[in-house]
Amino acid sequence: MDWSKWIRQLHRWLSIIFTATVVANFAAMAMGPPPAWIVYSPLIPLFLLLFSGLYMFVLPYAARWRGGPTRERTGSA
Numbered sequence: 001m002d003w004s005k006w007i008r009q010l011h012r013w014l015s016i017i018f019t020a021t022v023v024a025n026f027a028a029m030a031m032g033p034p035p036a037w038i039v040y041s042p043l044i045p046l047f048l049l050l051f052s053g054l055y056m057f058v059l060p061y062a063a064r065w066r067g068g069p070t071r072e073r074t075g076s077a
């Protein structure tokens, strides 16, 4: 598995973890004021999502700058 596929998988799973922490926030709030660690827990996966997402965003541009093959040129997924 190449590096960019690995990052995409990481981003996909981080999004699930992030969603779970947001749901946990709503669940905890229904039971009264939640503890600070629950309130701030989405920030960890969100922060990692930001970097893996930005990496994926620049990938096609970086391939073009380097003059290498892009997904559009090769037609591969």
Ligand code: HEM
Residues within 6 Å of the ligand: 008, 009, 011, 012, 014, 015, 016, 018, 019, 046, 049, 050, 051, 052, 053, 054, 056, 057
């Ligand atoms: C925080 C800033 C974020 C940035 C900069 C970002 C950026 C990106 C980019 C560039 C892609 C690839 C799109 C493509 O196929 O060309 C992507 C895919 C995706 N993002 Fe994000 N994202 C962010 C946050 C999130 C969040 C908060 C979620 C959901 C909770 C999320 C869920 C996903 C999913 C499920 C995919 C598809 C992954 C796959 O193809 O397997 N992202 N994101």
